[in-house]
Amino acid sequence: MKFTDEELIVVKKLEILKNEAGSHSPGIFTFRQKLPEVEIKIDACFLSNPYATELFIEYFNKEILETGKIRDLLECYPSQNSVIAEILAEFLAINPKQIFIGNGAIEIIQAVIHNFTEKKIMINIPTFSSYYEYVKEGVEVVYNELSKAEDYSLDVEHYIAKVKFHRPDTIVLINPNNPNGAYIRLVDVQRILDELWFVKNIIVDESFIHFAYENKSYQLVSLANLVEEHPNLIVIKSMSKDFGVAGIRAGYGIMKQEYVQQLLNNGYLWNSNGLAEYFFRLYARSDFAMRYDILRVKYIVETLEFIKELRQLPYIKVYPSMANFVLIELTNGIMASEFVAKLLITYGIYIRTCDDKIGLQGQFIRLASRSRKENNYIIESLKSCLEMNFVLDLIDERAV
Amino acid sequence: MKFTDEELIVVKKLEILKNEAGSHSPGIFTFRQKLPEVEIKIDACFLSNPYATELFIEYFNKEILETGKIRDLLECYPSQNSVIAEILAEFLAINPKQIFIGNGAIEIIQAVIHNFTEKKIMINIPTFSSYYEYVKEGVEVVYNELSKAEDYSLDVEHYIAKVKFHRPDTIVLINPNNPNGAYIRLVDVQRILDELWFVKNIIVDESFIHFAYENKSYQLVSLANLVEEHPNLIVIKSMSKDFGVAGIRAGYGIMKQEYVQQLLNNGYLWNSNGLAEYFFRLYARSDFAMRYDILRVKYIVETLEFIKELRQLPYIKVYPSMANFVLIELTNGIMASEFVAKLLITYGIYIRTCDDKIGLQGQFIRLASRSRKENNYIIESLKSCLEMNFVLDLIDERAV
Structure with a gap:
């Protein structure tokens, strides 16, 4: 992957941040505090159902904030x-x-x-x-x-x-x-x-x-x-x-x-x-449980769609998954840490390298499914990031 | 202490609730769930500076709720x-x-x-x-x-x-x-x-x-x-x-x-x-710390005032305290568990018996200092509760 000098500083900072977080990803608050120059548009490192978050917030607003019960909770x-x-x-x-x-x-x-x-x-x-x-x-x-x-x-x-x-x-x-x-x-x-x-x-x-x-x-x-x-x-x-x-x-x-x-x-x-x-x-x-279950299924269906679309992309292998994320192997010689940095700097998408995972052989990233809109943006970004890398490599080869 | 039959049911439930909570007081949410017939007006079991809570909520409203950052926190x-x-x-x-x-x-x-x-x-x-x-x-x-x-x-x-x-x-x-x-x-x-x-x-x-x-x-x-x-x-x-x-x-x-x-x-x-x-x-x-410290001192001063007023009340001994609560010994033969029940049922004030505290000899309650307004209500209620008990005892004695 190619980086400008400015980008390389971010890549370095990212590496330090990752090392400090040990075998986990640095959280988004830590990230914002220590890497304020990078704007995270989508946290695709984060494995959660965003529709369920919205449902919880709807209840929380109605039952806790609007009623003033928040004081008791705090x-x-x-x-x-x-x-x-x-x-x-x-x-x-x-x-x-x-x-x-x-x-x-x-x-x-x-x-x-x-x-x-x-x-x-x-x-x-x-x-x-x-x-x-x-x-x-x-x-x-x-x-x-x-x-x-x-x-x-x-x-x-x-x-x-x-x-x-x-x-x-x-x-x-x-x-x-x-x-x-x-x-x-x-x-x-x-x-x-x-x-x-x-x-x-x-x-x-x-x-x-x-x-x-x-x-x-x-x-x-x-x-x-x-x-x-x-x-x-x-x-x-x-x-x-x-x-x-x-x-x-x-x-x-x-x-x-x-x-x-x-x-x-x-x-x-x-x-x-x-x-x-x-x-x-x-x-x-039960009222919450019923509404939640509809969103659970909606999210599963969208995740299946997302995985299907990911499988169309070049230079990656998408592993079978029944969770809300996929393990992706980068083929074609792309380094996971560089790919993660590029995706973050250029597209504001935060994903996880799996370099720290023992038991994996190769260059891997883990990618979460988010809302349909975010998933579409992720697919587009991954596509251009992967293709751009291929084009730059071609130019490099010809220059040599 | 004298209780009506209805009150005695509450006294019994209170006892069960306390036993379930072990050597701590049942929390207010547990309380509301299991004893919905009792309205707690003042939780004087709860050892905290209410002015600091208000300050925190002021910041929380401005910085987290109004900005929509609550979603990230959740x-x-x-x-x-x-x-x-x-x-x-x-x-x-x-x-x-x-x-x-x-x-x-x-x-x-x-x-x-x-x-x-x-x-x-x-x-x-x-x-x-x-x-x-x-x-x-x-x-x-x-x-x-x-x-x-x-x-x-x-x-x-x-x-x-x-x-x-x-x-x-x-x-x-x-x-x-x-x-x-x-x-x-x-x-x-x-x-x-x-x-x-x-x-x-x-x-x-x-x-x-x-x-x-x-x-x-x-x-x-x-x-x-x-x-x-x-x-x-x-x-x-x-x-x-x-x-x-x-x-x-x-x-x-x-x-x-x-x-x-x-x-x-x-x-x-x-x-x-x-x-x-x-x-x-x-x-x-520092902006929070400075505002907080003013409220800390305000609360100390009010607590000192509260303790001074408590010392004027009959039939109790107030132990010296440098915290935001006082240990009170009930003299004149009043049982701590009954006193706590009476105060709760009649005045909506929730305080702590110390029956479960090893190392105390006698009938003890622990009473928290709250806001000045609440403290005034606590003083008035304690006063009438203690005096009423004395009057009822007198009537009893004469009846015998």
């Missing part, structure tokens, strides 16, 4: 963990004592890995890095490398055999997986649960499950109700992606009663904030 | 822990690597006690219960019982001797203390730090320090800048009380760099929410 202590769990219990049809409320799913990941993983954890890679980063000293990590030849999807039989061989006390499945969006069908997850009954903790992270489906009615498929039957199952659910409210920090875990009790016994008392409590109360209401 | 991931620490560092004149951002001070208490307390902790009682509740299995708790005869204030020499005798690895000082508001002067805390250099962790919880002072200019006195010199010092700071934003969940800890690093190494990445990040950015701004 000023007063939120309810305790178990009180919020009770609110969700009826809606989810789950025993409230099996629900643990988290300050974002990440807090639950941390709590579970710190408290219940004892000796050995098996993690598929590529994956969401916190699962291996949060492992405590002395815990062995066994990686199950997903195969590029199989588009980084899970080979269920091979997986079961590997777990039986290594005997970890904790295994982690993200379904659909991040960063590639590969989905494990319910029948396969159930087979894993049946075969691996001896594993102490089977963590299934369903943070992107609202975007997956098994039939054309796009019905939601979740394991949340299987905890009763499989007490080694721990379902972790972020609300940030499906509901587009990452700033609120809301998530929950479904796990056996003893685990919830153990966590609450000496901690996690007021770990929700006022807005998160309002969100959870809303989430459990 | 939708986007907040910045990482270390980024927010950097924002505070300059304002506090502290090395950013010594700052750990918490989802409320309670998260920091949990993190410190879980990670750095190894064998033995010494805790003054009465105190904020989480300090002993969060202790992990296998850790010994030594209680230092504060003396009623000395109004539950700390006897510094006796304390130092006791720590030297028991050799705990962690000691906790809440300054001013909760639930009584007793203050330890800077010179005494410094003496403790000097004498107890061998203690691994000296936790000083300054959650109420903004309401204390050592001279008539009401200047803020804090240990935050002593961590460099005393690496065993851990200063914990809630923002909920002084800034009146408990619903936002914001707090920070100042501790040696290795501790912050150890916590961030495998956790606490996105533990602030969007509103908390906005709050922290505001907190570090």
